[in-house]
Amino acid sequence: MAYPLKRRITKRERRTSPVRGPRLLRDLVYDRVKEWIITGEFVPGEFLGEASLADRLGVSRTPVRETLGHLERDGLVQIVPHRGAFIRWPSPKDVEERFDIRIAIETLALRRAFPKLTEDVLRDLLQRVRAQRDRIEQASYQEIEQLSIQVHMAVLEAAGNRRIIDLTHQLREQVYIASTLYRNPDGTVSLPRVRQVADDHEAILTALLDLVNAQDVSNRNVSPGEFRWTTVVSRDEWEALQWMRRETPEDSVVQWDVRARELGEWALLPAIAERRMAVGNPIFLLDLRKYRVRERREVRPIFTSGDPFVAHRLATDLGIDYLFLGSRELQMRGERLRRLFDSPALFRTVFANPGVTILAVVPR
DSSP, X not given: OEEEOOOOOOTTTOOOOOOOSSSOHHHHHXXXXXXXXXXXXXXXTOEEOHHHHHHHHTSOHHHHHHHHHHHHHHTSEEEETTTEEEEOOOOHHHHHHHHHHXXXXXXXHHHHHGGGOOHHHHHHHHHHHHHHHHTTTXXXXXXXXXXXXXXXXXXXXXXXXXXXXXXHHHXXXXXXXXXXXXSOTTSEEEHHHHHHHHXXXXXXXXXXXXXXXXXXXXXXXXXXXXXXXXXXOOHHHHHHHHHHHHHSOTTXXXXXXXXXXXXXGGGHIIIIIXXXXXXXXXXXXXXXXXXXXXXXXXXXXXXXXXXXXXXXXXXXXXXXXXXXXXXXXXXXXXXHHHHHHTOTTXXXXXXXXXXXXXXXXXXX
């Protein structure tokens, strides 16, 4: 399925378009011809005659000749000796090289811009991208392209480097010529491709919002993944995690009751204590569906059975060396966990402070 673009103007329909204004005549001519090229009025490979352009613009051939030379330096026109000027026909390699440069430049711009990007700006752009995608069948290619430019410009302007902006504009114009080349003969673009552009922009803006929110320690809003952007670690838990990193073997396996913990907290053991769990990973490595199945069948009874012998057998079968019991676990499981404290032959207390107790699983 496709939707209409601005119709390309045929040679017969092209009318005189004299340039007027306070700026230098050569600048006005340059802007007008460049606009015609970028909007697809001239097709790649088409001849640009000095005389016909001068007649259409109502100027002499001198500013037209200067304009064609300028457009050749921009990469939009190719001047062939003894033949004249033609709209440049970009090859796939030309397009690939320009995108390689854009990736490098815009990656640099993003590094510079990120500390200055605000949540309000990003959310506004994200809402506009989503609104446009919802009515994508009615939107013109020009509307979609304009919003695409605004998404990229939000980053470029925040970077505060005028040279990066100018160079990106130049590369974008050259790539835009290539996009007109690969449209359908009737001037349409396939809907799946336009949807892909909207999806890409949504993904970029969502990732930037995630990073902005992750750095805001006052932000306790829950993400779409149902974990909080920031996690508060109590003083007692911090002390226990640091003790574990210092005093336990590096290959130790530690487990806590994940049902008592928020998803965002699952990264604390590997991130702070530098120890792995028998079951469970940090949120960014987690297959939640598989985790819940295994956690329910294998790990949960350690904390819920209330039987020290059952808990010990399960822990040793899973290769668990330590149980991390904080206030969350004790509040949720209560007396069932306290029974483990009374079984020193199975679970030995190796660390305790007011908020956390760490039990070593005694080998069989």
